Amino acid sequence: MSLRGQAYIAGAYEHPTRKAPDTSIAQLHAEAARGALADAGLTKDDVDGYFCAGDAPGMGPLAMADYMNLRLRHVDSTEMGGSSYIAHVAHAAAAIAMGRCSVALITLAGRPRSEGQSGTAARPVVANAPESPWEAPFGPVTVNLYAMCAMRHMHEFGTTPEQLAWIKVAASHHAQHNPNAMLRDVVTVEEILASPVISDPLRRLDCCVVSDGGGALVVVRPEIARALRRPLVRVMGAGEAPKGQLGGDVDLTFSGARWSGPAAFAEAGITPADIKYASIYDSFTITVLIQLEDLGFCPKGGGGRFVQDGNLIAGVGRLPFNTDGGGLCNNHPANRGGITKVIEAVRQLRGEAHPAVQVANCDLALAQGTGGLLGSRHGSATLILERA
C-alpha cells in the first residue's frame, strides 16, 4: 500500500509571533492548532488524530490533548527533532489510509528565544543516552557539530564559504517580502563573509534565527478535503530515515536524506527535476547544501556550484527554496523548523505565497527536514506534495 493520494493537507498555520515571553508553550500549541483548523474550515471537535513531538510540554500528547480537550482515537508522538512534523504528515496519511483517524492535527511550538536557548549553548547531558559518556566531555553544542560537516565537505569537494553564503543570500531575498520574518534585510555574500566566525567555518550569518512561535497542520481524508473550500494539496510520497555514526564508519558528507529522499520520490512516482518548489531544512547553510545533494537535485559534491549565483532565489534560479525566508531569516520555532517547511510548501501549492516569491504553476513541491544533529545523529524526513 502506498501513501500516494491517501490524504490531503487541508489546514496550515504559522503563528505570527517570534517572541512570546508571556505566553505558555501549551497556549502557543493551541493557538497554532486553532489557526490551522480555521484555515481548513474545521473545528476542534472534528479532530480525531493528534501528532506532536518533543517540544510539546509535559507528557506530550497526553498533556496537549487534555489542554485542548480533544477526543481522539489516534495519537502519535514520533520524535525525530525538527524533522518530526514532516514525518508526522506521512504518519497521519498512513493512519488515515488505515481508517485510524479522519482529521489529524499536528502541532509544534516553543520559546527558545525567550528562554535564552541558542546553538552555542551547552546541550543538557542526558545521563542514560548511550552516547553521552563518549561525547558529553567534548562540548558538542549544536553549531560545532554542523561545522564539522561543513569542514569535511569543504575538504572532500572544495566547497567554499562563498558558496554556503549564497544559501543565506537566497533566503534573505525571500524574507524581505515576509512581514513576520525576523531578519528582513537582503544580505550579500560579502556581508555574510564579514560576519564573525562562530565555529569554523560557520559564521553568524550561516546560522538560523532563534525564535519563539509555532505552527500547525491539518491532514484529512480525501472526501473531507474535497468538501472543504480550500485548494487541494495531496500527499504523494514520503520517506524517513535516522542516521548516526554508523558504528564508527562516520561520514559527515551526507545526511539521512540519501535514504528518505529516494523513498519519497519512488512513492510519488516523480524525480527531482519535476519539483517546482522545495522547502529545505536550514538550521545552517551547510544543512541545505548537503540535503540538496542527497535528494538528487545535484550530484554529491556539486552542492556548492548548484546553490551559487542565486540558483535558489524565486524568479531567478532553477530551484526556488524557502520562499518564506526559512529558518535562516524567518522563523525557527522551538529550534525545530520542520513544520514551517510544510507550511510554506502548502502556501506555494495553493498559490498563497507572497506574490513576489510565488512560483508559477507550482504543482509539485517537496518539504525536507533533518532533526537532531547532522554531525552526530539525526532524523531525516522527506515529503512530496501535489496540487490536485
Add this chain to the structure above:
Amino acid sequence: MTDHALPNPPVGPESAPFFAAAGEGRFLIRRCTTCGKAHWYPRALCPFCFGETAWEEASGRGAIYSYSVMRRVPSPFAIAYVTLEEGPTMMTNLVECDLDALAIGQAVELLFRPSEDGTPIPCFRPT
C-alpha cells in the same frame, strides 16, 4: 593552546571498564568476536552484526577526520572526529595544539585529560 574544562561523562555499566582502564593509562576499544570488526563508541553488542564484543587495547594513533574550533566562547576549543589506526572514527577534542594550525588528515596521538571531577577523557594532540 586550549585549556577549557571538560564536563564529566555520565559513566554507566557499559562504559565503566573503559574509564577504569583509562585511569591506568590504557586506551581501550571494543571489537566483535564474531565479525572481527572494531567499532566506536564501545558497545556490548556489535553494531555491525549484533555479535558479542570484547575490550582490547588500541594504539592511540589516528588522523583528524574533521574538526571545528568553537570561537565564540571564553575558551575556544577544538571538537573533532579522529579516525583510529584500528578503523573506527570517534568524537574527541584536540588539545595541546595551535588551534589555527589544525588540518584534516593530520596525524594525532591519544592522551588522557581529566574532566572536572578527574575522570580521564580520551583526547588527541598532533604528533
